[in-house]
Amino acid sequence: MKKYFGTMTLILIPIAIAVNFIGGQLASILKLPMYLDMIGTILVAAVAGPVPAMVAGGVTNLILGLSSPTWIPYAIVQIACGAVAGYAAQKGAFKSFKWTALTSIGIWAAALLTAVPITTILFGGIAGGGGGSVITAFFLTTGQGLWESVASSALITETVDKFLSTFIVFFLVRSLPVSTLVKFPLGKMYVKDSE
Amino acid sequence: MKKGIVSKMYPLSKLIIALLLGITSIVVHQWQFGYFVVLPVMFMLALVDGKFKSYSKKVLSAMIIFFLFIFLVQAFFTPSSNIIWEWKFLKLSVEGLDKALNLTSTISVFLTTLLLVFETTNITDLMVSLQKTGMPNSAAYVFLASLQMIPEMSKRSKVIMQAQRARGIETEGNMWVRTKAFFPTLSPLIISSITDIGDKAATLEARAFSSSNPNSFYRDLSARRIDKILPWLILLACVLYMVWVFVPGIGGM
Amino acid sequence: MKALEVKNLSFKYLIGKEKVFENLSLSINKGELVAIIGRNGSGKTTLCNLLRGFIPHLTQGDLEGDILLYDDSILKMDLSDLSDKIGYIFQNPFIQISGIKETVYEEIGFGLENLGVPRDEMIRRIEEIIKLLKIEDLKDKHPAELSGGQRQRVAIASILAMDPEILIIDEPTSQLDPKGTEEIFEIIKILKEQNKTIILVEHKIDLIAEYADRVILLNDKNIVFDGTTSEILSKEDVMSYGTNLPQIAKLGIEYNNKVEKLSKIPSVLEEAVEVFKDKV
Ligand SMILES: Nc1ncnc2c1ncn2[C@@H]1O[C@H](COP(=O)(O)OP(=O)(O)O)[C@@H](O)[C@H]1O
Ligand SMILES: [Mg+2]
Numbered sequence: 001m002k003k004y005f006g007t008m009t010l011i012l013i014p015i016a017i018a019v020n021f022i023g024g025q026l027a028s029i030l031k032l033p034m035y036l037d038m039i040g041t042i043l044v045a046a047v048a049g050p051v052p053a054m055v056a057g058g059v060t061n062l063i064l065g066l067s068s069p070t071w072i073p074y075a076i077v078q079i080a081c082g083a084v085a086g087y088a089a090q091k092g093a094f095k096s097f098k099w100t101a102l103t104s105i106g107i108w109a110a111a112l113l114t115a116v117p118i119t120t121i122l123f124g125g126i127a128g129g130g131g132g133s134v135i136t137a138f139f140l141t142t143g144q145g146l147w148e149s150v151a152s153s154a155l156i157t158e159t160v161d162k163f164l165s166t167f168i169v170f171f172l173v174r175s176l177p178v179s180t181l182v183k184f185p186l187g188k189m190y191v192k193d194s195e
Numbered sequence: 196m197k198k199g200i201v202s203k204m205y206p207l208s209k210l211i212i213a214l215l216l217g218i219t220s221i222v223v224h225q226w227q228f229g230y231f232v233v234l235p236v237m238f239m240l241a242l243v244d245g246k247f248k249s250y251s252k253k254v255l256s257a258m259i260i261f262f263l264f265i266f267l268v269q270a271f272f273t274p275s276s277n278i279i280w281e282w283k284f285l286k287l288s289v290e291g292l293d294k295a296l297n298l299t300s301t302i303s304v305f306l307t308t309l310l311l312v313f314e315t316t317n318i319t320d321l322m323v324s325l326q327k328t329g330m331p332n333s334a335a336y337v338f339l340a341s342l343q344m345i346p347e348m349s350k351r352s353k354v355i356m357q358a359q360r361a362r363g364i365e366t367e368g369n370m371w372v373r374t375k376a377f378f379p380t381l382s383p384l385i386i387s388s389i390t391d392i393g394d395k396a397a398t399l400e401a402r403a404f405s406s407s408n409p410n411s412f413y414r415d416l417s418a419r420r421i422d423k424i425l426p427w428l429i430l431l432a433c434v435l436y437m438v439w440v441f442v443p444g445i446g447g448m
Numbered sequence: 449m450k451a452l453e454v455k456n457l458s459f460k461y462l463i464g465k466e467k468v469f470e471n472l473s474l475s476i477n478k479g480e481l482v483a484i485i486g487r488n489g490s491g492k493t494t495l496c497n498l499l500r501g502f503i504p505h506l507t508q509g510d511l512e513g514d515i516l517l518y519d520d521s522i523l524k525m526d527l528s529d530l531s532d533k534i535g536y537i538f539q540n541p542f543i544q545i546s547g548i549k550e551t552v553y554e555e556i557g558f559g560l561e562n563l564g565v566p567r568d569e570m571i572r573r574i575e576e577i578i579k580l581l582k583i584e585d586l587k588d589k590h591p592a593e594l595s596g597g598q599r600q601r602v603a604i605a606s607i608l609a610m611d612p613e614i615l616i617i618d619e620p621t622s623q624l625d626p627k628g629t630e631e632i633f634e635i636i637k638i639l640k641e642q643n644k645t646i647i648l649v650e651h652k653i654d655l656i657a658e659y660a661d662r663v664i665l666l667n668d669k670n671i672v673f674d675g676t677t678s679e680i681l682s683k684e685d686v687m688s689y690g691t692n693l694p695q696i697a698k699l700g701i702e703y704n705n706k707v708e709k710l711s712k713i714p715s716v717l718e719e720a721v722e723v724f725k726d727k728v
Contacts, residue, residue, distance in 0.1 A: 007396040007400060007404065008392055008393070008506075010333050010336060010337065011396055013337050013341075014336075014341040014343075014344045015344060015348075017341040017344070018341060018344040018345045018388075019348070019385055021345045021348075022345075022348050022349055023381060025349060026352060026356075026377060026381060030366060032370065032373055033370070036377070039381070055337065059337055059338060059341060062338075063341055065309070066318070067253070069309040069310060070257065070302065070306065072309075123261075123298070123302070124265045124269045124295065124298045125265070125268045126264040126265050126268060146268070146272060164374075168378060168381075172385055176386060176389055176390070177386075177390055178463050179393070179463055180389060182462055182463055183396075183506070183508075336548055339548035340547045343547050343592060344547065347592060391543050393507065394540060394543045395543050396506055397497075397500075397506055397538070398538065398603075399546065400506065400528055401500070401531055401559075403531035403559050403562035404528060405526075406528035406529065406531065407526070407528070408562070411560070411561050412567065413560075415567065
């Protein structure tokens with residue numbers, strides 16, 4: 001079998017991966033204390049469901065890994081967040097403001113539950129990509145243990161980040177032309193809503 | 196341009212060897228393996244292949260600060276009674292140093308091998324070699340299309356940001372101002388890219404993208420004898436090394 | 449022989465309020481160059497998409513009637529299996545690349561790889577097309593670094609490499625400069641000489657007058673005029689449907705209405721010479 005997704009979804013995935021990259025890049029150009037590197041993944045989740053979102057998330061980090069292999073294990077974080085967001089989207093979460101907010105909490109929890117063990121176990125507490133480790137070091141010097149330090153550091157950066165990313169997707173879905181939206185697996189969901 | 200011996204190798208064989216070495220370093224848990232075996236060998240291979248400069252730049256920039264942090268955190272904050280040196284809240288311990296060495300050694304094995312693979316391999320070739328072993332077309336598409344899409348969208352995002360600035364949208368100032376600049380820069384890019392997907396899908400279908408025929412490949416890539424044998428030899432060597440480490444009476448522990 | 453046949457077709461887009469076509473029938477013969485004209489929104493692109501199967505396979509809607517390719521229903525065929533039978537060139541040159549190839553040469557081979565054409569045969573066909581379209585200078589360039597006109601030629605090359613017998617070309621020059629336009633029509637001329645069946649949507653009416661065998665005018669959910677190029681492009685009525693006529697035809701119509709009756713309204717230069725030669 002050559003095809004696992006529809007062609008529309010398949011073409012969306014590389015665009016989403018690029019969006020993940022550009023989001024992260026823009027965040028650093030604008031000197032925002034956030035990653036914003038998951039907008040593409042969440043967007044795929046919203047219009048195409050969990051599996052394509054997990055692929056988009058996972059491949060994002062594999063490609064990051066081509067130049068810095070330490071990013072590769074964090075693919076799990078993207079995959080977990082994509083799964084949560086995609087599952088929620090299938091249940092219609094992105095149709096309402098309230099459920100989008102709850103989804104962002106789910107994504108945030110998924111990110112924490114995966115990123116913290118990876119950083120602590122694989123990299124001895126130093127985030128593979130560098131970000132966040134200065135904050136970790138700060139918490140360490142205040143006398144906290146390694147796990148708590150990594151977790152507190154992640155808490156700060158992740159919370160605002162995931163909340164903002166999820167809501168950007170909420171608004172993006174509403175800005176897409178209907179004729180395009182209906183070609184995606186979950187797209188029709190948002191069209192009926194606006195009628 | 197003449198290809199070096201590493202560049203000439205079949206992409207899949209290189210990748211397999213890199214992963215074998217990585218797994219071995221996790222299993223044996225001896226810091227000497229990374230620092231005294233893999234690291235020097237990889238640098239030597241890069242040198243022989245004519246890629247020493249760019250390779251070492253990549254490896255060092257990935258390792259130095261990262262490893263420094265790991266050493267600081269592990270060496271000074273690992274709870275232990277075996278303190279060598281102490282200053283205020285910093286306590287340097289033997290266990291900590293040992294842990295830091297082992298951890299960084301394993302990371303360095305993955306880093307140095309994978310970076311050498313990526314440095315010496317054209318990604319399209321890697322994809323073709325994976326497709327020939329049964330990876331679906333669509334997986335190769337996702338990878339390769341992303342690699343072209345990222346620089347293209349990056350270029351466009353910078354153009355949009357310039358235009359936004361010209362229209363008076365602040366991209367500097369306090370954090371709230373900067374956060375507000377994020378959305379209008381990113382969203383037109385995303386929306387136009389997604390709107391084009393319909394026509395892109397038709398373009399791909401017009402080129403038989405979902406055809407049920409098995410693919411053929413323009414890139415004439417095939418594994419030479421050595422490409423087929425070498426991964427097995429390395430596997431054998433790794434197994435022997437593990438035996439030497441783990442079986443009492445033969446080797447160490 | 450009928451290459452394509454549309455039977456009593458009605459179509460409405462999934463999200464459309466109104467039908468785009470109502471009970472439209474049409475047949476296109478093998479080897480014909482048929483131009484489709486009509487004002488914006490009259491359904492030219494929709495018809496092209498239907499003839500290639502993109503509707504309903506990629507874009508859904510309510511469809512009645514049938515579309516046949518040599519007596520087989522396109523509606524029931526697999527989209528990709530049509531690619532070596534019906535080629536399609538899009539309006540926008542910038543979306544028409546695979547997005548995964550590093551050189552124009554490999555880009556042209558993309559369709560052949562998907563079809564599973566053996567490597568030797570693939571190379572033979574790529575070389576042949578590059579020569580035919582005279583794009584030797586582009587073959588080592590990166591597809592994403594070409595100009596609009598170059599991209600359009602590479603897009604045509606990539607489709608032609610699969611050697612389809614029918615080609616649907618939707619406003620290939622609307623985003624190109626005069627030089628680019630000329631180059632595309634050079635290619636269309638070559639294709640016509642190869643006796644391909646061509647369905648062409650184009651706004652530049654003088655070019656249609658020069659190249660097309662037959663013209664179809666779409667308006668209000670159906671075909672209003674369908675006939676030989678010189679027959680249709682000499683009708684004054686055509687202009688009331690939001691399309692232009694060739695300058696020569698306009699001159700002929702004016703002359704016919706204001707000066708004296710002509711034996712025939714000319715639409716290309718040779719006809720005009722013929723009609724006017726005993727007048728002056
Ligand atoms: N994907 C689509 N979804 C809904 N309506 C569409 C779509 N594409 C075109 N239309 C509508 O169908 C009609 C015919 O459009 P089109 O075939 O593009 O005309 P033309 O190519 O002659 O300009 C127009 O009213 C247009 O708005
Ligand atoms: Mg059109």
